[in-house]
Amino acid sequence: MSRYRHDERPAIAYLFLSPWVAGALLLTIGPMLASLYLSFTDYDLFTTPAWVGLDNYRRMLTEDDRFLASVWVTLRYVLISTPLKLAAALGVALLLNRASRVQGAYRSAFYAPSLLGTSVAVALVWRAIFDRQGVVERTFAALGIETGGWTTNPRLALIVLVLLAVWQFGAPMVIFLAGLKQIPPELYDASAVDGAGWWRTFRSVTLPMLSPVILFNLVLETIHAFQSFTPAYIVSNGRGGPSDSTLFYTLYLYQRGFTEFRMGYASAMAWLLLAVIAVVTALVFRTARLWVFYSGEEPR
Amino acid sequence: MSTLTMALTSRRARRAVWHLVCLGLLAALLYPVAWLVGMSFKPAEEIVSSLSILPKQIIGSNYAEAFQGSSGISIWRFFANSVIVAGGCVAGNLLSCSLAAYAFAKLRFRLRGPLFAFMIATIMLPYHVMLIPQYTIFQKLGLVDTFIPLILPKFLATDAFFVFLIVQFMRGLPRDLSDAARIDGCGPVRAFRSVILPLSRPALVTTAIFTFIWTWNDFLMQLIYLNDPGKYTLPLALRLYVDQTSESSYGPMFAMSVLTLVPIVLFFFAFQRLLVEGVATTGLNG
CATH class of the missing domain: 1.10.3720.10 (MetI-like)
Structure with a gap:
């Protein structure tokens, strides 16, 4: 016990921790409670918040068509882009998972879009490519299909943003690849001895062994997708159009809070977002019991 | 002997196919970035009219205009x-x-x-x-x-x-x-x-x-x-x-986009192994 004498002086520990504690109190817990309070008020940043009870929540859910549109757009975006992104990530991870000297180079190259994709610059590229005069529109027109421009067609605009999200499959791909390397080779040997083909091996060995990593990526990417902002802002010029078809939840929250200065309403939206993300994450973990396989030797 | 050479050639063929698939996918994936770089060197009237990456004539005026700022x-x-x-x-x-x-x-x-x-x-x-x-x-x-x-x-x-x-x-x-x-x-x-x-x-x-x-x-x-x-x-x-949605501003916009991505690309090339390892071991996400 006496060996840890120095470590037992808690004052020093709290000294090391003090910046984090200050941040947690002043920038996390305090603001969280404040925004919970503000969500029950009318607040425009310049006058004192006026208590309105549950009115913000009531209006949101019953009167505000744009709010409901933003919920619908965001749910579709999350439900479409996340599975596609994970499928692309898993597909490329399986492709790259073989002994080769250049595997590392390929892995880095496939990962690169994850670093570039959140930038304004790349969102502008997407905007230009899918524009009324853009490359995609011209290609389709050459094939005799007129779409009227993907970013200007309410039925296609969200697809542009989904494609941008899927393009950034590199980060989950790298995580999948690390997971694939953890699978003991004996399992594949046993599977080969049993005469199992590629698909059978994939279903009975790879997928179950990888399922904890799939869960990890699924949770992370879902939370991420709910909070996406920049692409919708840039591609739709900050408006979420055409006809609110790209009005992400966070974009509408931004409009309410920072262009209309309805900070109480925006706070209520933020808390609802937190609640939805918490519920969705809890649901994913619930279903995880049915499909995630934890083997005895591999606690991760 | 001949079965051995056959096995070797088929392995080599499969590896070649693997490289081809990887490189093909990469080309498709990185096309938007290459397109951006190409556009940044194109004159305004060529930007909307052509689908190819390579400019017919390379011009630097987009960059000159981007450097002037806004x-x-x-x-x-x-x-x-x-x-x-x-x-x-x-x-x-x-x-x-x-x-x-x-x-x-x-x-x-x-x-x-x-x-x-x-x-x-x-x-x-x-x-x-x-x-x-x-x-x-x-x-x-x-x-x-x-x-x-x-x-x-x-x-x-x-x-x-x-x-x-x-x-x-x-x-x-x-x-x-x-x-x-x-x-x-x-x-x-x-x-x-x-x-x-x-x-x-x-x-x-x-x-x-x-x-x-x-x-x-x-x-x-x-x-x-x-x-x-x-x-x-x-x-x-x-x-x-x-x-500014006018097409004449596309060129400088792309030039400036390229310039904003340069530091990230440099960091990527300098630290790619650390970056990828960071993602692989902790699940860091872009």
């Missing part, structure tokens, strides 16, 4: 602003996250368990529930339109993810090293400075690079806190082009 402000100003914000955030994260991580990883104190659990929970928290009160605080302090609201939180270890990353790394350091330091009469402060911190370099470098790239790309925070064009960072300056 709204009467030089591009170097935007660049400098971005560097200040990103540099400040890197310094803040390195300092505050390593201090907190050391306490969580190596020191014992009564509230360690619950505080650590709380720290992990904040990783998953959507930033929006803090956004408005934080803005209100900085607004009341008269700090909107300065870089302080963007940088100060990093000095208070609000990026819990990096605390977690460094904790994981420090926990992996051999115990005997800190024990040896202790036997030599080092207190926690000296053990941190002279033993643990130097050994944690890989985790600190990963933290620094990711902080830089994320801050460099960040848009929402800078959009909210910076209103004066003289304070604009590169992403905000780029956004100015969004409002």
Whole structure:
């Protein structure tokens, strides 16, 4: 016990921790409670918040068509882009998972879009490519299909943003690849001895062994997708159009809070977002019991 | 003998097919980036009319125009602003996250368990529930339109993810090293400075690079806190082009887009192994 004498002086520990504690109190817990309070008020940043009870929540859910549109757009975006992104990530991870000297180079190259994709610059590229005069529109027109421009067609605009999200499959791909390397080779040997083909091996060995990593990526990417902002802002010029078809939840929250200065309403939206993300994450973990396989030797 | 050569050639053929598939996919994946670079060297009338990446004639006027900046402000100003914000955030994260991580990883104190659990929970928290009160605080302090609201939180270890990353790394350091330091009469402060911190370099470098790239790309925070064009960072300056939808501004817009991506690409080439390893081991996400 006496060996840890120095470590037992808690004052020093709290000294090391003090910046984090200050941040947690002043920038996390305090603001969280404040925004919970503000969500029950009318607040425009310049006058004192006026208590309105549950009115913000009531209006949101019953009167505000744009709010409901933003919920619908965001749910579709999350439900479409996340599975596609994970499928692309898993597909490329399986492709790259073989002994080769250049595997590392390929892995880095496939990962690169994850670093570039959140930038304004790349969102502008997407905007230009899918524009009324853009490359995609011209290609389709050459094939005799007129779409009227993907970013200007309410039925296609969200697809542009989904494609941008899927393009950034590199980060989950790298995580999948690390997971694939953890699978003991004996399992594949046993599977080969049993005469199992590629698909059978994939279903009975790879997928179950990888399922904890799939869960990890699924949770992370879902939370991420709910909070996406920049692409919708840039591609739709900050408006979420055409006809609110790209009005992400966070974009509408931004409009309410920072262009209309309805900070109480925006706070209520933020808390609802937190609640939805918490519920969705809890649901994913619930279903995880049915499909995630934890083997005895591999606690991760 | 012949079966051996056949087996070898079929293996070689399969490897060739594998390379072809990988390279083909990569070409498709990186096409938008190549297209952007190509467009930045094209004259305005060619941009809309052609689908190919390669310009018929290479021109530098897009870059010349981009370097002039916008709204009467030089591009170097935007660049400098971005560097200040990103540099400040890197310094803040390195300092505050390593201090907190050391306490969580190596020191014992009564509230360690619950505080650590709380720290992990904040990783998953959507930033929006803090956004408005934080803005209100900085607004009341008269700090909107300065870089302080963007940088100060990093000095208070609000990026819990990096605390977690460094904790994981420090926990992996051999115990005997800190024990040896202790036997030599080092207190926690000296053990941190002279033993643990130097050994944690890989985790600190990963933290620094990711902080830089994320801050460099960040848009929402800078959009909210910076209103004066003289304070604009590169992403905000780029956004100015969004409002000018005329095709003549496409060329300079693409040139400036390329310029904003250059630091990220340089960091990528310099640190690609660390970056990818960081993602693989901790699930860091872009």
